[in-house]
Structure formats: C-alpha cells, structure tokens
Amino acid sequence: MVAAVFGRAIYTRLAVSLRHALLGVLKDRPLTGYDLVRYFQGTLGFLWSAPQSQIYPELRRMEAAGLVTATVKPRGQKAQKRVYAVTEAGMAELRRWATDFMPLPAQRDPVFLKAAFFDLAPLDAVREQLKAHIAQYQWRIEQWQARHDAIRGRRAELVEEWLTRQPVEEHENVIQMKVHALEGVIARAKTEIAWARRGLALCDQIETRRAGAASAESEVANSRA
Amino acid sequence: MVAAVFGRAIYTRLAVSLRHALLGVLKDRPLTGYDLVRYFQGTLGFLWSAPQSQIYPELRRMEAAGLVTATVKPRGQKAQKRVYAVTEAGMAELRRWATDFMPLPAQRDPVFLKAAFFDLAPLDAVREQLKAHIAQYQWRIEQWQARHDAIRGRRAELVEEWLTRQPVEEHENVIQMKVHALEGVIARAKTEIAWARRGLALCDQIETRRAGAASAESEVANSRA
C-alpha cells in the first residue's frame, strides 16, 4: 500500500495489477521488455492484457522501486538490451499481493449495461451483437483451453522453469492452482455464451410476438373493411 | 465516435459508457445530479458504478454537447437545483450506442490474475480470499435479484414511467430485455461462486496431500532411527 501526499490529496494505491503480472512472469525467468510485450500479447495477455506503451515505463518504475534489477546485455555489434530479473523485494511484494485481501473491482461491464437498453436497438442489431459476443468468447476459450492443456501436460515452458526451483512434492499443487485460475475464466466465458444464446432465443420470441400482433391488427382492419 | 486531434496524437472515443448509463436513466424521467448519484449507488450502480465526482462533470459535458438540457429550479428560499432531461440528440446517441457493435473489453480481472499465483500465498490466505469472493458475489446476487423481481413484478418506478410512453404491445418485450441483462450478471456471479467453491475444495485437497507427504517423511525418519 503506497500512499502519496501532494498538498491535500492522498491517493492510496491498492490494485497495480500490471506490476504484479510482470513480477509473476519475471519470477520464472529473467526477460527483456520485448519478451514481456510478446508474452502479454499471448499467454498472459489472456489473463491480463497490457500494451507495450505501458510495459516499458512500468519496468523502469519497478526498477526504481527495487522490485527488479536490469542487466544491460549486448545485442549484435552496437545494440543493447535490458534483461530484467526479480529481486528479493520483488518476490516479497508478489507474495504480499497474493496473500492480501483485495476488494472486488467495481461492477462495470459495458456489455451488460448495453444489454439493459437493448430494447432501444433494432432486433437484428441485437442479434449481431450477441453473435459477436459468442464468437469472441469462443475464441478466448480456445486460447485459455490451449494454455490449460499446456500447463496440465507439463509443456508450459516458464511454469516448468519455475518448478525446477520448487520442491518436487509441491509441483502438482502449483499446477492445480494455475489450472484452477484458467478453469475460472473458461467457466465464466461459457456462462457468457449461454447467456447470449438465451438472448438470441429471446429475439426470436419477440419477433414472433410482433408478427402475431401485426397480423392480428391487419385482421381487425380487414374485418372492418 | 469522437476524434480529437492534438498535435500528432489522435484519440478515438469508443466506450464512454458512463454517458450512456446517464442517458439511459434520464430518458425515463428528468432528474438532478444528486438523484443520479443516489441512483448509481443503488439500482444502476449494480450494472455500472460511478462516483459522484464523475457524474457532475459528465452532466455538464453532456449539456455542452447538447445531449441533455438543464432546467434550473428553485429549492427552498435561496438554493437552486439543475434538473437534467434528455434531448432528441441524446436519445439518438443512446440508440446509436445500443445499436452499434462494440468490441469486448480487454481481459483484465485482478481476481483471476491473482488466482494464477495463489501458489505463492499460504493456504489459509487463499481460503479467506475465496470465501470473501463468494460472500461478495452472494451480496451482489441479492441486489440484482431484487431489481430483477421489481422489474418483472412491474414495481420498478423509472421503468414503468418509460413504459407509459411506449406502445402497450411492446411492454413485455422491453421488460424481458432488461430482465435478460440482469439474468446475465446473476448467472456470471453464480459461476464465480461455483469456481471459488472448487478452489476451496482444492485447498483442502492440497492440505491433505501435504499432511500425507509430511507423515510419510517422518515414517522414513522413524524407520531410519
């Protein structure tokens, strides 16, 4: 918990998850900023996405805070690269974060907010959005499932590197915890898909009802004629 | 889609959900900023939370953009209040937002990120966090369910006000759409609870395994003695 005092405003940092996501990867193996950028585009990006423009400055801040150390290594003739490794203070911070209670993030999902106002959109637009919702979560499930299987099948490179430094009798426990996290996002995604499918069914139902009302109306008009 | 050009950077606004959440409430009935603050603490806050310090400035910006109009009304002898109402442009913007496709927000849930590193925390700390996770989602489910029942039972004041201005044959459709959105967040919360319960079972399993390993070790030590 870092508190900064500037004049009268006191801001208390609670979350800072990018920092811990970075520590969580670097603890397995020292990596460059570039490596981390790629890692966040794939593997870890499925749990915590972060753009390149956020990763480089954060690494510098973490270095300044003593959570990581940077080793400058040559690359070809002139170029260099900075390889970051977690310090003891960094590991302590990661453990503290994993241990400490953290309140639920505020409810703020634009999809459900919008869904509450879907009556303002044409039915076909609602259908398209629900179908896109399903497709996007299906794609994510594929990525998560692949990662899940890689960890479970002991083919996840960085995890295995971490395990070589852990007692053998703990290996299965570590893997089960990581697998459990992935099962969480997969389960959530499946729930989202089921919800969107019920939404599509609701659209059909509404369409039928409207058609019924329209034909009943025209019948009345006909009988009047 | 608002594009602002400043020097070389072009920032394209895509989300701005607070604006649409405000329009979505104001379309039912003109309200003051204070009313909206209270509404976001309760009812709508369960779908989109927003603090007071965000609501007042956003209302001013919406007014400047012509999405709402403010009517200054007296309050007692000296005090005044500003009652905001949606304009035609505001309704059009709300409909556009409800209709347009919006990409899924980036994956960024601190709970699952942390869960992937739960092997770094003591088992009891993990248990406590999972139990808190369950409790928090159970509380949210209660709120959402109450809102769900109020809308379904035609006791939701603002929704009913909106319906008086809609054709009777559309009432059931509007209600079903809103109910569907709430069923989405409820279904998701139930999935979260089920996941956290599996996590608690996993903790027990790990504890048993560790106890087994420890006793096996002491047996070896005993037989050696």
Next chain:
DNA sequence: GTAGTCATGTAAGAGGTTACATGATTAG
C-alpha cells in the same frame, strides 16, 4: 537491398478513484 523482427521508448488524452470543499434545507 529490403523486409521482418528485435528492441525501447514518448506524447497526449480518456476514464476512474480518493479526498477536499461548501452551503442550503428539513426533520426532530
């Protein structure tokens, strides 16, 4: 030589959080 990858940054803005601030009105 040139296209793709490796590598590291900066600038400007949007949206959200926490805290500070003030005053009128109303119910007891």
Next chain:
DNA sequence: CTAATCATGTAACCTCTTACATGACTAC
C-alpha cells in the same frame, strides 16, 4: 439548535489507450 439530507462542485492522482518514433539486427 443540530443532525441528516439535499445539492453541487474541484483537485490531484492513477491506469489504460491510441498513436508516434527510432534504430539495430537478421534472413533472404
């Protein structure tokens, strides 16, 4: 008269997004 409620703001900060920028290295 006093506490709660009604009412409206501002300041400072953090995190994330989009876009701009540069240059060395490597495989062809």
